[in-house]
Amino acid sequence: MSLNSSAFPPGHVLPAQPAAHGIGKRLIVVMGVCGSGKTTIAEGLHNELGWPWLDADTLHDASSITKMRDGIPLTDTDRKAWLERCHAWLKSCAERNTGGILACSALKRAYRTMLRAQGLTVQFVYLHADEGTLHTRLSTRTGHFMPPEQLPNQLETLEPPHPDEAAWSLPTLHQPAETIAEIMGLLKASKH
Numbered sequence: 001m002s003l004n005s006s007a008f009p010p011g012h013v014l015p016a017q018p019a020a021h022g023i024g025k026r027l028i029v030v031m032g033v034c035g036s037g038k039t040t041i042a043e044g045l046h047n048e049l050g051w052p053w054l055d056a057d058t059l060h061d062a063s064s065i066t067k068m069r070d071g072i073p074l075t076d077t078d079r080k081a082w083l084e085r086c087h088a089w090l091k092s093c094a095e096r097n098t099g100g101i102l103a104c105s106a107l108k109r110a111y112r113t114m115l116r117a118q119g120l121t122v123q124f125v126y127l128h129a130d131e132g133t134l135h136t137r138l139s140t141r142t143g144h145f146m147p148p149e150q151l152p153n154q155l156e157t158l159e160p161p162h163p164d165e166a167a168w169s170l171p172t173l174h175q176p177a178e179t180i181a182e183i184m185g186l187l188k189a190s191k192h
Helices: 038-049 062-069 076-096 109-115 131-140 148-157 176-189
Strands: 027-031 053-055 100-103 122-128 167-171
Touching (some): 027 038, 038 053, 038 100, 038 122, 038 176, 076 100, 076 109, 109 122, 131 148, 167 176
Parallel strands (some): 027 100, 027 122, 122 167
């Protein structure tokens, strides 16, 4: 699937930017179940690095959003076109050499494989917390279509990344700024 940048929400694909903090541009997928803090952390990394970022939830089609809002779990078939759109956005960032930060659940290994298709090199950042913390976060957030009742299904679907998947596993029990600082440290220390 090939999409140009105009297919994505405005302001999310930016011109190439100089290296920030001495960190070379790369593709980062901040992943985890609902309530793990993906969007907050991805936006925080964007603020630090200046790279484009996207909340993958904005790429869901209307029928998938309706299903989730109604408490109906998405199937692999439902997610296929969405994952293709996520991959297209990452590929667009790679082609423009802007770096890119995608907040995306990426719950299954097969989904992460789709995001890395066509030779894309992706650093996954797997955010996790205990179920009670996740449920509390979901119960208090506003303006999102995913109801807290979907959390058990997401946890059941989740396949945590294996060591061969280029993933950093981070608990998100502390303040977002601490998690962002930890990721920045890992980015600086890794050669990519």
